[in-house]
Amino acid sequence: MSTAGLEIAAPAQKCDDVRCPFHGHVKVRGRLLTGRVVSTSGKSFVVIQMEYLHKIRKFGRSERRKSRLTAHLPGCIQAHEGEMATIAECRPLSKSISFVVVQSRRSA
Ligand SMILES: [Zn+2]
Secondary structure (H helix, E strand, O other): OOOOOOOOOOOOOOOOOOOOOOOOOOOEEEEEEEEEEEEOOOOOEEEEEEEEEEEEHHHOEEEEEEEEEEEEOOOOOOOOOOOEEEEEEEOOOOOOEEEEEEEEEOOO
């Protein structure tokens, strides 16, 4: 069972997606991020949103910031809006996609 070099178990399902890190030819390296799935309307990708606190020293307070990334969704992984997805950096797959979903779970 291929784990694509990550400490994440391969999905139970198999797929023939060449852009799958488990069953295809995409290698993952670099950053591993976790964020909430906010859009699944794309055909082969999902939008992940990450929220973080940015400290402002002058006022001693923090502001909430968020950033979004698009990530390729392999055929063997199901992602639904509201789930927490783990995405791994890979080579650029298109103009704006250089991450691939490696896991998506309901709980936070
Ligand atoms: Zn796959």
